[in-house]
Amino acid sequence: MAKWFGRIFLISLVFAALCGTAVPARAVAGAPPRPNIVFVLTDDLADNLVTPQFTPNLWSLMHQGTSFSNYFVADSLCCPSRASIFTGRFPHDTGVYSNSGSEGGYPAFNSHGDETSTVATDLHAAGYRTAMMGKYLNEYRTSDPPAPGWDVWDVADWGYPEFNYSLNENGRVVHYGGPNQPGHDNYLTDVLSSLGDSFITETVKDHPSQPFFLELATFAPHMPFTPAPRYANLYPGLQYPKTPAFDAGAINPPPWLGHRQPLSAKQLALINKQFRMRAQSMRSVDDMIGKLVGTLQATGELRDTYFVFSSDNGLHMGDHRLMPGKLTAFDTDINVPLIVVGPGVRRGHGATSFAQNIDLRSTFDAFARTKPSEVVDGRSLVPLLSTTSRTNGPPKDWPQGALIEHLGPVDNKQDPDYQNEQNANPPSYEALRLPGALYVEYSYGFREYYNLTEDPYELDNVYGSLPSGRRTALHDELVKAERCHNAKACAAPFVVSS
DSSP: OHHHHHHHHHHHHHHHGGGSOOOOSOOOTTSOOOOEEEEEEESSOOGGGOSTTTOHHHHHHHHHSEEESSEEOSSSSHHHHHHHHHHSOOHHHHOOOBSSSTTBHHHHHHHTTGGGSSHHHHHHHTTOEEEEEEEOOTTOOTTSOOOTTOSEEEEESSOTTSSSEEEEETTEEEEEOOTTOTTOOOOHHHHHHHHHHHHHHHHHHHOTTOOEEEEEEOOTTSTTOOOOGGGTTOSTTOOOOOOTTBTOOOBSOOTTTOSOOOOOHHHHHHHHHHHHHHHHHHHHHHHHHHHHHHHHHHTTOGGGEEEEEEESOOOBSSBTTOOSBOOSSSHHHHBOOEEEEOTTBOTTEEEOSOEEGGGHHHHHHHHTTOOOSSOOSOOOSHHHHBTTHHHHOSOTTOOSSEEEEEOOOOOOTTSTTOOOTTTOOOOOEEEEEETTEEEEEETTSOEEEEETTTOTTOOBOOGGGSOHHHHHHHHHHHHHHHTOOSHHHHHTTTTOOO
């Protein structure tokens, strides 16, 4: 325990420098300096893993910057979510609705032309040195070329097991073996950590006039939840942190959820085991964060760097009597951590305004003092981050809700996110997450409405008791959101009171 809090104190001192007046290490003659950006994106992370016990460095990071309690993904599925992060657009504009098939994965991302205009192409054109490391998009193969806009490319295809995988390293395929090779640390999260540190060091040394953008996208803590060998025995006896939704039956549930039996002793034991492995795997991600901070400090770049942390989607484990999975419109799956630290960012602040992953491209561009090269659906979060937001609050036209889109069920058993009915595999739906409500429309006509003021764990579907006028208004607002194609239009629908 003393070791954890000693590390927290050290990282707190280091990150405190990020939140004051920036003192850039580099500047281009005749122009104001532009900051670096480091983006750590995890896979299937839920906020119950962001604790001083499991992620002490990240916990400190959160308290040195701004964290968002109402940050939602546009789809609680890997590839559509990542496509929205890269492009700043909803799935209905990227055309990426799944991990595979004609409407999913890396092939769909390419066929819709999404790869030609991303945050990477924006920042590269603005003079940034860019690096993509780790997980890119589902169905990307190491035989595929690096994507446009990235100067450095260290991307895996099937890195979920953390061992015995390959990386496309700037067009050269390199294989990494198992855990028992003497002199080699092949654990993927650790490899990415080393590659990220090297990128920062080399950029500062060999490209001193360039700011950099680094995305480190881990496969952790995605199933099979493989921890680093050094952490495989951590947290003996750890149990999943239960909420009132854990092993709770639903009232008026959609047919895909139904009236389920309580979880068995065997299922409960499996949930505890898998949660423990997820916590163990996150320790390596936390080590990565600590090392990145150390490298930024050693190179003199810390004060001029924005550090952003998030996940592509969340994960339920036992909630609503579902075995571990995602894909639903419940908060367990769509509401994920977003933490931002950097020059001028409010310290120790919890932002309550709505934000979505479609906003990250515009936010990164705003940090770099550039703009997206095409029309996007999201908007910059900078107005919510600056110290002036303490008095001014969010802009008057700020969205008061989030749109969630999902194509289902997932029927490809080779998909790493394939789930059976025990885990949740809902059919297609569109949803509005409002300040005090969740509204869901399924493709076959069923509707859900949860009053989050009275029912914060989304257990009682009260759609049937809503007045007809309220039902009509919700449907009309959802249709507007589904048809939006720019930031102004995508904010306009969220005027329905919850």
